[in-house]
Amino acid sequence: MTKAIMIQGAGSNVGKSMLVAGIARACVKRGLSVAPFKPQNMSNNAAVTADGGEIGRAQALQALACGLEPMVDMNPVLLKPETDTGAQVIVQGKRFATLKARDYGSQKAQLMPAVLQSFARIGAGRDLVIVEGAGSPAEVNLRKGDIANMGFADAAGVPVVLVGDIDRGGVIAQLVGTHVVLPEDDRARIKGFAVNKFRGDTSLFAEGMTTIAARTGWADLGVIPWFADAWRLPAEDVMDIASRKGDGIKIAVPRLNRIANFDDLDPLSATPGVSVEIIEPGRPLPGDADLVIIPGSKSTIADLEDFRAQGWDIDLQAHVRRGGQVLGICGGYQMLGTDIVDEDGIEGPPCRVKGLGLLGVKTVMKQHKRLALSQAIYLPTGDTVHGYEIHIGETKGPDSARAWLSLEGRAEGAASPNGQIKGCYMHGLFAADQFRAAFLADLGKPIEHHNYTQDLDRTLDALAGHLETHMDLDRLIDLAGPI
The missing domain is CATH 3.40.50.880 (Class I glutamine amidotransferase (GATase) domain)
Known part of the structure; x- marks a missing residue:
């Protein structure tokens, strides 16, 4: 039986893509057959698949974490911004249209059948599908016709884990505030939460986790310390590119x-x-x-x-x-x-x-x-x-x-x-x-010799170990629902 869990963020850039890659690699190391899925991504950093389509680069990394070749069904809708108000829309790997943001907003619900079709194909014969949301479900003004967050989770019947970013501050407000603004049905779909990018002694935030759990009723899946080697993984945003400085x-x-x-x-x-x-x-x-x-x-x-x-x-x-x-x-x-x-x-x-x-x-x-x-x-x-x-x-x-x-x-x-x-x-x-x-x-x-592929694989293994140590993955897997 195939199960699925969706990782959503209390905001953008909370580390969802990296967490999905790390959770996926950890589950693969446990012996599970795993695949990644992101209903809708917005990025000009695309990957080309073997069948001549294109998907978000983050999903290609997540495929690598799962030991899979990238497939168009892993990211059925890709938005590639061309101007400040418009983007090229890629559906199941191929150009669908170029639309203004307002026009896409009125048409995106029509893409849900293609999204669900891809989701069904990705899940076939696998133990677990780890789904990544986009942006934040707290953007309730975008809920109508949504295919990226709660709209998809509801249509596909997938439980949700919400992740907050403590590094930017206000993480209690991020998570509890999301609980407050969501409609009751969407709120009930969230089963657990985690706090990402903590610097220092995680025990210092124990009371914060208790507060969030008490105010939301969601399961506490852990405080995840800052992963120092994140810079070694392919960046989805160009400003996340980092390297060691010095002579050379x-x-x-x-x-x-x-x-x-x-x-x-x-x-x-x-x-x-x-x-x-x-x-x-x-x-x-x-x-x-x-x-x-x-x-x-x-x-x-x-x-x-x-x-x-x-x-x-x-x-x-x-x-x-x-x-x-x-x-x-x-x-x-x-x-x-x-x-x-x-x-x-x-x-x-x-x-x-x-x-x-x-x-x-x-x-x-x-x-x-x-x-x-x-x-x-x-x-x-x-x-x-x-x-x-x-x-x-x-x-x-x-x-x-x-x-x-x-x-x-x-x-x-x-x-x-x-x-x-x-x-x-x-x-x-x-x-x-x-x-x-x-x-x-x-x-x-x-320069000294460097094996990039081996280094990338070691970093994914290290990320998986990091999450095994600091996140309650047993409980996260238990929260996954059948599809």
């Missing part, structure tokens, strides 16, 4: 307004001797960077305009004059070229804009989105790399003659004549240890 290689990454698929940065930030610095708008690109990476973007032309508005184009030219290297990935690759042509108005009004002019290539936007898992050869060393492509547009020009990847038999990427500027469409390259070491060695500063 310094990589600067401008935070584009619509930054997308920045998982390329995770293996770099985890590598000893490498510092990845996310440059916020309003700050200049640092003059001592060895490498500037211009990452992917959900809206390349708009982000290029903003890049110039920040003065980063001037900083980048100075970086190149100092001999610094530049890598553009996907949207960043397009920006580095001479021109971006969007005659069909795919990203907005039809236009043709000048690129940064550091690579002799031109991009023409196309309606068709390239979405695939890929394998390539890094031509300078012959190393095999695995990754994915997720882009619109074709990029060609004189510098394409210096392609540095052979992707399934075709040339991929471009480089300036002196090799200082490079670009490509393939994401995920830096997860390959040999490629990462070779690429970084070209920056002239040796």
Whole structure:
């Protein structure tokens, strides 16, 4: 019999994604067959599945924690923001529509059948499905037509555990306040609670836990201390990217307004001797960077305009004059070229804009989105790399003659004549240890070998042990309901 439990948050960024990954790995180590599920996610940091669809990157990490390949049914609705008021809607891995927030609000209830269909497929033949909510169920103004939190839990008959974040303060108000504002039926669906991100002696919050339990009637599942190695796990938000500082290689990454698929940065930030610095708008690109990476973007032309508005184009030219290297990935690759042509108005009004002019290539936007898992050869060393492509547009020009990847038999990427500027469409390259070491060695500063995949797996095991120690997982599993 398949059972399910849903982890919801008393707010955004309380650590739901990490907790689901850790609980999943702990349950797998107990011998259970486990799968993750998130009805609706909002993120431009997508993962590509083997069947050519896309889901939130967090669900790909949770799949890894379960020992599974990512599947579109793990995240049937993915919202990819394109503007401040609108997003591309991905349903079961494929583009469904591009909608304004108000229009999506009126249509999301129509997506519930697809969500429940995916949930049923994910649960088939498994012992446990761990469901992740989105945002907070206390946003009762969004309850009508909800598919992300209590709307889904009610439709699927799944019990809920509510998690609060003590690090931001006011955790008693977060949890008890949620209890107060929820309608009675939704309130009754919550069976337990936990407090996450505690720093210090957890026993000092014992009275707080007693207070929450007394005021809500929910089961106390524990106070979870801050997990110090959380930075080693792939980040869902770019501002969660962290790395050890110090002497070595310094990589600067401008935070584009619509930054997308920045998982390329995770293996770099985890590598000893490498510092990845996310440059916020309003700050200049640092003059001592060895490498500037211009990452992917959900809206390349708009982000290029903003890049110039920040003065980063001037900083980048100075970086190149100092001999610094530049890598553009996907949207960043397009920006580095001479021109971006969007005659069909795919990203907005039809236009043709000048690129940064550091690579002799031109991009023409196309309606068709390239979405695939890929394998390539890094031509300078012959190393095999695995990754994915997720882009619109074709990029060609004189510098394409210096392609540095052979992707399934075709040339991929471009480089300036002196090799200082490079670009490509393939994401995920830096997860390959040999490629990462070779690429970084070209920056002239040796680094120690680092097995990223093993390190990630060890971190998931450590997270599972952390939760076994500090969370009542026996009780959480008992609270799960049949589906």
